[in-house]
Amino acid sequence: MASTFKTFLANDITTTKTLLHEAIPITGTIVSGTYKGPIDSNIKTFSHGMFESVYDYPYLSSSANHIFDITAGWYSGSLWQEVPLHAAIVQDSKKINIYNQFAQVLVPYDVSGNIQQFDQDGDTAAGGTKMDSCFFITFSRLLTKDEVKKGNFRFSMYVNSTGSTNGTVDPEGRLTPVTLGDYGAATSFKVNSPTGEYGLIFSQSADSSDPTKAFGHIYYQAGILVLTSSIFREDLVIGGYIDTPANSITGSREKAFQSGTIDQLANALRYAIDDIDFNNTTELNSTMYFCRANTNEYNYSANPTYLSDSKIVVKGDNAFAEPVSYITTVGLYSADNELLATAKVSEPLKKAVSNEVTLRVRLDY
Structure with missing residues (x-):
């Protein structure tokens, strides 16, 4: 969630x-x-x-x-x-x-x-x-x-x-x-x-x-x-x-x-x-949503497996390494934060402080 x-x-x-x-x-x-x-x-x-x-x-x-x-x-x-x-x-x-x-x-x-x-x-x-x-x-x-x-x-x-x-x-x-x-x-x-x-x-x-x-x-x-x-x-x-x-x-x-x-x-x-x-x-009517993750956004995961002994797993034992997350799913929510639609990416996308990611989600109807 x-x-x-x-x-x-x-x-x-x-x-x-x-x-x-x-x-x-x-x-x-x-x-x-x-x-x-x-x-x-x-x-x-x-x-x-x-x-x-x-x-x-x-x-x-x-x-x-x-x-x-x-x-x-x-x-x-x-x-x-x-x-x-x-x-x-x-x-x-x-x-x-x-x-x-x-x-x-x-x-x-x-x-x-x-x-x-x-x-x-x-x-x-x-x-x-x-x-x-x-x-x-x-x-x-x-x-x-x-x-x-x-x-x-x-x-x-x-x-x-x-x-x-x-x-x-x-x-x-x-x-x-x-x-x-x-x-x-x-x-x-x-x-x-x-x-x-x-x-x-x-x-x-x-x-x-x-x-x-x-x-x-x-x-x-x-x-x-x-x-x-x-x-x-x-x-x-x-x-x-x-x-x-x-x-x-x-x-x-x-x-x-x-x-x-x-x-x-x-x-x-x-x-x-x-x-x-x-x-x-x-x-075919389409609405396209451009989901933008800037450099300081979505570099951390709420997944419980992201931490082990209060340490970020993907950083290993390097305390100075940048936090890294991998984007696999995009969720579109209503104004009151109810999930309306999800979109899966073909492969996990690496997200770190050193890069930005823009995902285009297209709904056809």
Whole structure:
């Protein structure tokens, strides 16, 4: 137990922040459910039918990791909902609830406390084009860590068809995939979301100067991707199994959003994904304490073995030798002298009147 304490001065303590990045590649075979095992064994659906979960391995396996959830919804009062283009609207209330759930978290309320729609260019106050029907991908914390790194999010997908045969993606009839991304967001991003910062998603870097060409938003701290359904340029194949009529609905994207279930819409987007790449960010905050032992400090030890017959052991029988101690541990104490943390040195450090020692103790959190 320490018997002598030294108070830190202002210049003995400093703080730093370090950003660590990790590359996260997600291939289309994982997302489509064709990577390992039986088809869709890594895709988990639920009885409520409001979203699907994607795993990197069959989800019943103990080694499976949750990657992201995928769902879809639309705004109450949108044109597609009010003017039916199909015989029946499926899961209308659930699609509205999904949209509202994400909007009330990611989009600021208006001055009257009403939920606002997702705005194409992110400027909700100025009005402009709204994204009435959207796909939502919520990435797991395991992948995004503290946030998605700005400016390097890439999302490659087929935008003209999502058909497949026997559970495998059918490349026939599909155009070259389009690589969406938050182009230019490293230096230009939005800050008017309650969840923090977000970037606009464009189909090419040349469009990043025109916010009206955005196809969605990527919310960096929340780890959520919002894509407008208008990203699909042609007919949308719902369900992913074009040879199984019970699981597939073909037609315009308007018809698909009306007559398809949320699970079917999620399947459509899953089978359209070619690749997802981004870097996550871990914010490492550090406090460094410089523990200084001056020439006349800590040259003596309170350890009982330091003395033998009232003589300092390390001095031997030389009464004129300098007292010497060896530093092995540094303790950090509270203002009322309660031990909070200890740090060990790699080897004992000799401390005598003839030298000074400065130890840097770093706490990461």
